[in-house]
Amino acid sequence: MNRARAMDRRAFLATLTRAxxxxxxxxxxxxxxxxxxxxxxxxxxxxxxxxxECWETTLDALGRGWITPSERLFVRSHLSTPxxxxxxxxxxxxxxxxxSLSLSYDEVMAMPQTExxxxxxCAGNGRALFALPSTSGVQWQRGAVGNAAWGGVRLQSxxxxxxxxxxxxxxxxxxxxxxxxxxxxxxxxxxxxxxAMEDTLLAHSMNKAQLTPLHGAPLRAIVPGWxxxxxxxxxxxxxxxxxxxxxxxxVRGYRYNYPDEDPASAPPVEKLxxxxxxxxxxEGAVLVLTPRPKPKKPRLRVQxxxxxxxxxxxxxxxxxxxxxxxxxxxxxxxxxPMAWRSWATDLEVTPPAKLTIMxxxxxxxxxxxxxxARANAGGYGNNSIHKVSARVRL
Amino acid sequence: xxxxxxxxxPHRSLRRVAAAAMVLAAxxxxxxxxxxxxxxxxxxxxxxxxxxxxxxxKAIADRACLFCHSAMLATQQAKDSTGWEKTLTxxxxxxxxxxxxxxxxxxxxxxARFGPRPVAVPLPAPVPPPKR
Numbered sequence: 175m176n177r178a179r180a181m182d183r184r185a186f187l188a189t190l191t192r193a194x195x196x197x198x199x200x201x202x203x204x205x206x207x208x209x210x211x212x213x214x215x216x217x218x219x220x221x222x223x224x225x226x227e228c229w230e231t232t233l234d235a236l237g238r239g240w241i242t243p244s245e246r247l248f249v250r251s252h253l254s255t256p257x258x259x260x261x262x263x264x265x266x267x268x269x270x271x272x273x274s275l276s277l278s279y280d281e282v283m284a285m286p287q288t289e290x291x292x293x294x295x296c297a298g299n300g301r302a303l304f305a306l307p308s309t310s311g312v313q314w315q316r317g318a319v320g321n322a323a324w325g326g327v328r329l330q331s332x333x334x335x336x337x338x339x340x341x342x343x344x345x346x347x348x349x350x351x352x353x354x355x356x357x358x359x360x361x362x363x364x365x366x367x368x369x370a371m372e373d374t375l376l377a378h379s380m381n382k383a384q385l386t387p388l389h390g391a392p393l394r395a396i397v398p399g400w401x402x403x404x405x406x407x408x409x410x411x412x413x414x415x416x417x418x419x420x421x422x423x424x425v426r427g428y429r430y431n432y433p434d435e436d437p438a439s440a441p442p443v444e445k446l447x448x449x450x451x452x453x454x455x456x457e458g459a460v461l462v463l464t465p466r467p468k469p470k471k472p473r474l475r476v477q478x479x480x481x482x483x484x485x486x487x488x489x490x491x492x493x494x495x496x497x498x499x500x501x502x503x504x505x506x507x508x509x510x511p512m513a514w515r516s517w518a519t520d521l522e523v524t525p526p527a528k529l530t531i532m533x534x535x536x537x538x539x540x541x542x543x544x545x546x547a548r549a550n551a552g553g554y555g556n557n558s559i560h561k562v563s564a565r566v567r568l
Numbered sequence: 569x570x571x572x573x574x575x576x577x578p579h580r581s582l583r584r585v586a587a588a589a590m591v592l593a594a595x596x597x598x599x600x601x602x603x604x605x606x607x608x609x610x611x612x613x614x615x616x617x618x619x620x621x622x623x624x625x626k627a628i629a630d631r632a633c634l635f636c637h638s639a640m641l642a643t644q645q646a647k648d649s650t651g652w653e654k655t656l657t658x659x660x661x662x663x664x665x666x667x668x669x670x671x672x673x674x675x676x677x678x679x680a681r682f683g684p685r686p687v688a689v690p691l692p693a694p695v696p697p698p699k700r
Contacts, residue, residue: 307684
């Protein structure tokens, strides 16, 4: 059993334990049934699609820490998960470079290593909440997002080793996942050379453990501050070109197609939008508060995470009066560029009461989370303000 | 020692059978009963059914769609006629195995079961119960 499987099994056993079952129950099952259970009941996920895997993390699970463990981070795959052997895997670097490269896994590992914590959010996170009359794609709600420590090499290092030609303008990530039908497009994305050279990573580890196949092993791109589709998994070739990729997922997919606007000029989905989520209290919670000596009112702890694109996060505010007044929340714990931040505030409330709690974030560019993000046909970039209903009593 | 072991063995077997039944029941619930229900007991659930519902068109859906992806990708949708037509055109272009008449059957099948959300209309005021 490799490390990833062992972690999956531990997580699964934890689920069984919470459900009142134990490892003895698993021991009574034939291996195929254990495999099926592990595949079918990943802990703390909402399975939106089981093949290819599209698994959303519950807000309760996200709320357990600044770093999202690998076995809780959302999974979004367009095609079947390839199982790649690092002994034979190569990273090719071709195109507008002075010398093409073919690097083994060991050669990648021998390059200067770096680690950074970044938030990763699916561009379609919140798509289901647009409540479009006609849907498309995976109907994510709020949990296609997470925050992890990515270890690997800078893409800049690899590109400098190959040497860039003067007309090197875009970096195409080619990957090992295959479309089952020959006429179906592969999933291919490209990023501008400036972003590639600035801070893009080629990650082989997540939270200090080797990447698992579901998350892109042995090597994936991490494009900080961009939506997750840019962070291609299972990378096998880096093509340096003078133009963006013309792949389906560049030209037709991942575009903001607004009603009554020309699809040919639909803007591409790229940078993250400023956003916050409330992880506590959870929707529908009934909270028993501790009385305080009069005239003080009982306090309600509200907390969550917030993130932004490359401009960075400035502020999170909370409202319990429908948005008439907002009070700033405090940031807590660790911070890192283009990671999410934990925030919290203690609200004075008068129980018994039914509350609608809202949180909104503002980035350093002055962008404020909207009450309702602009709906678009693909359901991308829904950063509408999160509202949570909860009851408080003494 | 061996005596007490013999005494416990049947009890342990029964517990194992019961535990196995509970796990299989949990699996069954996850596979069959996951439709749209909020379930926070384990924190894991299937959001929508993982099989196509019965009806004329299911056999085509099973063949044309399941080759590349699970049924959930369809069962989570709420598309209008134009939406399903667009999806089927894309899938046909990508090589999904269906002929023209099968495509028409499939569109009707999907539209009838995973059609657009109804337009929101105000609900009538609740009628008070009749006085006795």
